[in-house]
Amino acid sequence: MRRTLERHWYAYAMVAPVVVVLAVLVLYPLVQGIWFTLTDINESTIANPVLDRPASYSFVGLRNYLNVLSGDPSFGSFWSTLLRTVIWTGSCVVLTYGVGLGLAMLLNRPMRLRALYRVLLILPWAVPVFISAFAWKFMFNSQFGVINQLLGALGLGQPVWLGQTDLALVAVVIVNVWVGVPFMMLALLGGLQSIPADLYEAAEVDGATPWQRFRDITLPGLRSVSSTVVLLGIIWTFNMFPVIYLVTGPAANPNTRILVTYAFERFFSGASRDYAVASTYGVLILSVLLVFAAFYRRALRRQEAFA
């Protein structure tokens, strides 16, 4: 132990600030958050030094978990919300990845105006998300929004996009895909550029069809990039808050409710500010993600073993 310290003291000294910060601002709160899920903490029982009021919440065991996991609508219909979150995440990630890959492949070739296309296509990334959310909320306006006016001009129906129907979910998916494609596209473009061109030439000489070349060269060549961006995309989308909150808000729409937005509702806008249930949702979200990440890593490793 002493020798380890002597040999590595400078490394530890350089790491120390971050470890301290993470311990104080992530680890300690995490432990505390898990503790809160076992209590009945809310706005009136949390300690408030400003009002000179001590904490008065008490231990309630697993009551919050039982309430939430029962799927009771007054606790956010956990199971159907989870299902909606999975649908939301799945469709967003599949579409962003698909569109991002398609555009990356179109851009990955010498042609006129390439730099211009690239700059235009990453524009959505440059716009702050809250601005994009407002812009789309405006365009989705059922009577005066430009989307419905265009649909009307084409003689198509003019649906109420952001009403209390599942169409609202479609709308937020569209927004999120628009927001997310540039990142995917750039990351995948980087990946495509690292695939050696002679692989394609050799395959072409051997008479491989475009589809075969895509399947046997492009996709395997992108594997490491893809696995990272897909995992990141899933985590980010699962936890995506501003798009849903700002596009369908300020009043929460149950048809676009995902786990994270519901936790926020419980924390922020409920009548009683039920911090205990908000924490419970937080811990459940984290558990789902951890289980998922574990499976994801194992699946990747198996895939690599086969390759």
Place this chain on the structure above:
Amino acid sequence: MTIETLPVQPVVARVPLRGKRSRGRSIGLHAALTVASLIAVFPVFWVLVTSFKPDARAVAPTIRLFDESSLANYADVLSGQQGDFLAWVANSVEIALLTTVIAVFLSATTAYAVSRFRFPGSRKLLMSFLLVQMFPFAVLIVPLFNVLLALGLQGTSIGLVLVYCTTSVPFCTYMLKGYFDTIPGDIDESGRVDGLSPFGVFWRLVLPLARPGLAVTAFYAFLTAWGEVAFASAFLSASDESKTLAVGLQVFVQQNRVEWGHLAAASILVAIPAVAVFYLVQRFLVTGLAAGAVKG
């Protein structure tokens, strides 16, 4: 609409000479990219057009590019007639800059240590950074609120900066580690031979070389703090002058009455600098991304 315009045929990325591509395919390629670019640009363009219209004309029953357009919305927003816009800008800049400075400084030292020294625990540390990436704000929102209450920082910008560091620091560390890995270790060694301390090597040799990486990381930290909505909505006090832009702009979108023209003008004012900076750094972004997030 995004779905339908997907380039359906995944054209294989090879590197042909332009002449080898048939005319039809060339037209298809440009058509697909043009449509995609239009979809990417249109919402921004539409907000720009709307920002010149009076609130009442922004939601007219027929589409018009210009309708009693003027700079009135901008004047209102900037003069503070509609919300305390300049105060929001000041708050957002202050919070985002502080977060950036703290996050980049902290993460640079750690990233360097993890990149250069094999010490017990280094792998675990890196793993924990990845794990923290996964934390939804929902897990931490209540306890952080509690911590800030206890410290008397609830409702202040310093409190928010601390909160943003929890997300920025792990991510920045991860990105910078990837960047430091690309700087050859020989440089460190020759610095050591010339008598520099380990910290001296880091400060005098490696940091200057890592400037592009630092720039990208700083940009990232800035943007996360700049555009954050959830914590800012929940943790800042209700008074108008303490809000950030992400929270403040919501006042234009009230339940019954939406001031679209003013909102659009404010949005453009926020987006222009962001887009400009983005345009300047986008070149580095690709390499920074490839080195940091992707290769890990």
